[in-house]
Amino acid sequence: AAVLNYTFVVQESSHTRLCTTKTMLTVNGSFPGPTIYANKGDLVIVDVINNATQNLTIHWHGVKMPRYPWSDGPEFVTQCPIRPGTRFSQRVVLSDEVGTLWWHAHSDWSRATVYGALIIYPDTNQTYPFPQPDADVPILLGDWWNSDIQEVMEEFLSTGGDPNISDAFLINGQPGDLYPCSKPDTFNMIVESGKTYLIRMINAVMNNVMFFRIANHTITVVGSDGAYTKQFISDYIAISPGQTIDFLLEANQPPSHYYMASHVYASAGNFDNTTTTGILQYAGNYTKPSSPPLPSLPDFNDTLASTNFTGKLRSLANNEYPIDVPLTVSTRLFFTLSINIQPCVNTNCSGPFGERFLASVNNVTMVLPRTDILQAYYMNISGVYENDFPDNPPFPFNYTQGFVPRDLWRPEDGTAVNILDYNDTVELVFQGTNTVAGVNHPMHLHGHSFYVVGSGFGNFNNVTDPPGYNLLDPPLMETIAVPVNGWTAIRFQANNPGVWFLHCHFERHVSWGMGMVFIVKNGNGPNATMLPPPSDMPQC
Ligand code: C2O
Numbered sequence: 064a065a066v067l068n069y070t071f072v073v074q075e076s077s078h079t080r081l082c083t084t085k086t087m088l089t090v091n092g093s094f095p096g097p098t099i100y101a102n103k104g105d106l107v108i109v110d111v112i113n114n115a116t117q118n119l120t121i122h123w124h125g126v127k128m129p130r131y132p133w134s135d136g137p138e139f140v141t142q143c144p145i146r147p148g149t150r151f152s153q154r155v156v157l158s159d160e161v162g163t164l165w166w167h168a169h170s171d172w173s174r175a176t177v178y179g180a181l182i183i184y185p186d187t188n189q190t191y192p193f194p195q196p197d198a199d200v201p202i203l204l205g206d207w208w209n210s211d212i213q214e215v216m217e218e219f220l221s222t223g224g225d226p227n228i229s230d231a232f233l234i235n236g237q238p239g240d241l242y243p244c245s246k247p248d249t250f251n252m253i254v255e256s257g258k259t260y261l262i263r264m265i266n267a268v269m270n271n272v273m274f275f276r277i278a279n280h281t282i283t284v285v286g287s288d289g290a291y292t293k294q295f296i297s298d299y300i301a302i303s304p305g306q307t308i309d310f311l312l313e314a315n316q317p318p319s320h321y322y323m324a325s326h327v328y329a330s331a332g333n334f335d336n337t338t339t340t341g342i343l344q345y346a347g348n349y350t351k352p353s354s355p356p357l358p359s360l361p362d363f364n365d366t367l368a369s370t371n372f373t374g375k376l377r378s379l380a381n382n383e384y385p386i387d388v389p390l391t392v393s394t395r396l397f398f399t400l401s402i403n404i405q406p407c408v409n410t411n412c413s414g415p416f417g418e419r420f421l422a423s424v425n426n427v428t429m430v431l432p433r434t435d436i437l438q439a440y441y442m443n444i445s446g447v448y449e450n451d452f453p454d455n456p457p458f459p460f461n462y463t464q465g466f467v468p469r470d471l472w473r474p475e476d477g478t479a480v481n482i483l484d485y486n487d488t489v490e491l492v493f494q495g496t497n498t499v500a501g502v503n504h505p506m507h508l509h510g511h512s513f514y515v516v517g518s519g520f521g522n523f524n525n526v527t528d529p530p531g532y533n534l535l536d537p538p539l540m541e542t543i544a545v546p547v548n549g550w551t552a553i554r555f556q557a558n559n560p561g562v563w564f565l566h567c568h569f570e571r572h573v574s575w576g577m578g579m580v581f582i583v584k585n586g587n588g589p590n591a592t593m594l595p596p597p598s599d600m601p602q603c
């Protein structure tokens with residue numbers, strides 16, 4: 064394995080979309096940010112230099128960072144912010160990840176403009192478990208706001224309502240030509256007839272699950288979240304924020320121009336119903352169509368199109384790529400995911416009933432501390448967090464139907480961690496609730512991948528649902544969309560000592576407090592303990 068060096072200069076730079084020019088936070092001045100290329104098992108050292116005027120941290124989404132949470136990045140969970148004028152050299156420790164992951168800012172809403180792809184090729188002596196593609200193309204879905212993202216965030220937190228929706232969705236930083244004043248800002252993917260392309264799709268959108276489709280072409284899914292999957296053919300993609308999907312595209316249609324397009328899947332609420340487009344353009348001489356065919360995307364509210372796609376993901380689970388899903392469980396957890404409200408002090412808020420939105424896991428609204436939890440844990444600093452994050456909700460209720468006890472509209476604030484022993488085999492059931500509203504939640508775990516062993520609509524039933532679990536070829540993921548008013552069961556082995564954030568990857572939900580933290584204790588022996596911190600760890 065190699066050691067690779069990158070330099071990320073965080074700086075303000077000027078960008079124009081939809082005829083609006085604004086100054087925004089970027090890495091090395093580019094939007095999306097630079098792509099990191101590595102091979103499986105490499106060590107990537109990224110020197111992050113903060114030349115901006117605001118605090119920031121960077122997270123390597125989907126990288127497990129074995130025994131080394133120090134570089135993981137979530138602000139006030141594993142580190143204090145990198146202050147303006149300072150630098151932090153982050154060690155991105157790759158282990159078994161292969162395929163597509165990404166990196167993004169992990170403080171306030173900065174990830175709207177600070178993100179990029181992390182592409183991990185197989186070991187130098189290995190090939191893909193699918194036909195070798197002729198080329199690789201990252202496709203990152205994102206958002207564009209004409210206004211400053213910090214203002215969008217501050218406004219939404221102060222009004223207590225839903226955030227302003229973005230002004231456009233983006234494909235590789237470009238809105239595409241269906242938006243006003245955006246004709247030149249279109250991503251063009253040029254392909255040669257007969258060739259096969261490996262598309263590495265990342266959903267970096269802030270608040271939406273997205274559908275994506277290319278006109279007149281089917282695709283073959285081969286991976287997700289930095290792991291291979293069994294191949295399946297589809298004509299569209301459904302992808303959660305945080306998630307990645309790798310798929311093969313064959314340029315096998317008559318040479319022409321074809322639209323690729325993406326819009327949201329939303330189970331409820333106020334959302335942007337616009338469509339971002341790009342062009343799949345065959346090389347060669349032919350008459351360009353004046354209006355290329357547009358793909359027809361699943362409807363905005365097509366929950367089944369979203370869950371059916373996700374439900375097709377399966378591990379390879381063969382001799383060469385075996386799975387290691389825990390077959391016995393030592394720790395059972397049941398986490399309710401709720402949207403809540405609470406009265407506004409002094410003013411009328413713009414959430415339901417004039418109150419403000421909050422969110423919670425097991426009725427605890429996560430409040431970030433002032434000193435990061437990892438440092439507090441490692442240095443035994445008391446008063447930063449409590450060890451009492453509950454294994455279960457405070458009391459059972461009908462999670463998805465009818466009247467919900469009013470108590471559950473008012474969660475408790477907390478900075479609470481749930482402690483796992485080294486090598487605990489964990490089964491965690493996420494239960495979506497219909498408190499103030501039922502909505503889907505893309506849940507993301509740091510430090511571990513997990514097997515998604517089951518999922519369904521309605522209330523989880525601990526007698527009738529577990530016999531239906533897939534323990535043969537469940538997909539290995541690090542972000543999974545829990546269906547609206549439904550549940551998802553995951554299993555993982557807590558084999559990575561450290562402090563690990565678990566949260567909804569909808570930015571508005573995590574800002575409202577939909578998160579919690581696991582501490583995985585050290586085990587016995589030198590390979591089962593956390594490594595010490597680097598000397599340049601940012602200080603609070
Ligand atoms: Cu992609 Cu905690 O984040």
Ligand code: CU
Nearest residue numbers: 504567569572
């Ligand atoms: Cu959520």
